[in-house]
Amino acid sequence: ILLFVFLGRACTLPGASAGIHQYIGIWDMSVLTENPEAWSLAVSQIFFSIGVTFGILTAYGSHCPREWHAFTNSVTISLSNSLYSFIAGFAVFAGLGYLSLQEDLPIDELNAAGPGLLFGAYPAVLATLPGGEHWVRLLFVTLFLLGIDSAFALTEAVLTVMKDTVLAQNKPRWLIVSSTCLLGFLIGILYCTDAGFLFLDVVDFYVNFIMILVGFFEAFSAGWIYGLEDQLRSLGWKPVSAYLFGTFGSVIIAS
Structure with missing residues (x-):
């Protein structure tokens, strides 16, 4: 509101x-x-x-x-x-x-x-x-x-x-x-403290890259360790196919 x-x-x-x-x-x-x-x-x-x-x-x-x-x-x-x-x-x-x-x-x-x-x-x-x-x-x-x-x-x-x-x-x-x-x-x-904004800037800068790295390993774990078959069993084919289409389709369009 x-x-x-x-x-x-x-x-x-x-x-x-x-x-x-x-x-x-x-x-x-x-x-x-x-x-x-x-x-x-x-x-x-x-x-x-x-x-x-x-x-x-x-x-x-x-x-x-x-x-x-x-x-x-x-x-x-x-x-x-x-x-x-x-x-x-x-x-x-x-x-x-x-x-x-x-x-x-x-x-x-x-x-x-x-x-x-x-x-x-x-x-x-x-x-x-x-x-x-x-x-x-x-x-x-x-x-x-x-x-x-x-x-x-x-x-x-x-x-x-x-x-x-x-x-x-x-x-x-x-x-x-x-x-x-x-x-x-x-x-x-x-x-x-007086250096609070400095700490905030440092943490904010490094956390940005750490989050991307963590996201990469989470995606790697879901795709290669958990596996596609378990994803299909948990979510069904339609959600997984929609995700795959969005992922690879965006790369093809961008290229």
């Missing part, structure tokens, strides 16, 4: 059309060939957004019944994530167009990447609404709850693995949960 409120307001502000034109009206396909890092950043963004390679989907999937429609739900989640990300792009760039007009700067020169976008562009657009300060408060409360929700998911991924190990099988769950949360809290203190 907050996304569509932001979208509706941003698109009615002066300068919004210039921002939207910057989003979908300017195409530079040379970036895909001249900047290989763009591909890894795009993959990492999708992995972050959906939660692939974090162990979250594997942990929650282990609790689902065997007759669960994994393929249908996976496609639904992936398409929904991409759709809402595309819609959010209109809201963001419309807001950037407004800020560009207000500050008399080109959009490329705005400090609107990462924290600058979250703590600058979003509040500036929401503040133009009637009762804008309350909308800004709602934004940060939503972000706070989103962070807690993400922490639940990440913790569950770790707990599921630990409970399957020999060392933790006989340990009470509260002890494992407390130990995991305490360790995460101690590590998180690093980000509260």
Whole structure:
């Protein structure tokens, strides 16, 4: 709901059309060939957004019944994530167009990447609404709850693995949960220091490539170790054939 409120307001502000034109009206396909890092950043963004390679989907999937429609739900989640990300792009760039007009700067020169976008562009657009300060408060409360929700998911991924190990099988769950949360809290203190942003940039840079590597080994394990026959037995021929067509078809079209 907050996304569509932001979208509706941003698109009615002066300068919004210039921002939207910057989003979908300017195409530079040379970036895909001249900047290989763009591909890894795009993959990492999708992995972050959906939660692939974090162990979250594997942990929650282990609790689902065997007759669960994994393929249908996976496609639904992936398409929904991409759709809402595309819609959010209109809201963001419309807001950037407004800020560009207000500050008399080109959009490329705005400090609107990462924290600058979250703590600058979003509040500036929401503040133009009637009762804008309350909308800004709602934004940060939503972000706070989103962070807690993400922490639940990440913790569950770790707990599921630990409970399957020999060392933790006989340990009470509260002890494992407390130990995991305490360790995460101690590590998180690093980000509260003066060098917190430096740690964040370093971790963000290396995690991007680590996720791609983990994703490669997960795909290798599913295809070569788990095997095609077991996939057919678990999912059926139609989902597997659709996946194979999408994988090899995209390579053929791109070539």
